[in-house]
Amino acid sequence: MPSLRQLEFAFHPVSASLEDAPRLAQPGDYRIVGHSPRLPGPSTTMEAVGLQCGRAAALEATARELLRSLGAKRFAAKLRVEWNSRLQTAAGRADYRRKLISLNPRLVEYVEEIDRTLRHELAHILAHFRAGRRRISPHGREWQQACRDLGIAGEKRCHTLPFPAKRYAPRYVYRCPNCGRDFPRVRKVKRTVACLACCRAHSRGEFDERFRLKRLR
Ligand SMILES: [Zn+2]
Ligand SMILES: [Zn+2]
Structure with missing residues (x-):
């Protein structure tokens, strides 16, 4: 039986107790699980590869808690946070209608940016939630207020990754x-x-x- 190797990112909350007092995700909460243990294989190694996608459970819990604390209880329960490798240069994306925040998996190279990006996107959600049917501009007053409430006053409107501009095109x-x-x-x-x-x-x-x-x- 050929050995199987997985190259997928997996994000495991190290302290997974949701009963804990709500606190913000710290860089140490996440570790990248790299290669699974592997037996010496035959000449060809079989390998399963995964898109770096999937639910970001611990970040989702953090985001929901933040929303709840700011009065959006029902909405918070439906909010999802995912890693999505289809994001190219954007660090994150917020989809209010789908109640979905997508984060770029490359953020793991810049762990300290994860929480800030999560809040930036959450501010979009919160601003929309508060505005109801009223139209608001993406990074306008309402969003800026939401940023202050989420502890990132003065947040820039830029969604671009802090990554070096040079990317190796696949x-x-x-x-x-x-x-x-x-x-x-x-x-x-x-x-x-x-x-x-x-x-x-x-x-x-x-x-x-x-x-x-x-x-x-
Ligand atoms: Zn497939
Ligand atoms: Zn934005």
């Missing part, structure tokens, strides 16, 4: 034949790789030939 793109997800990669993938999401959904997380990624370019 030269290779692989696609899962089952779910159609694309996996852009800077380097050519030398191993046999499969879609982690599909392996998890349909073969208990084991490598499965049916979900082997096909190179598009």
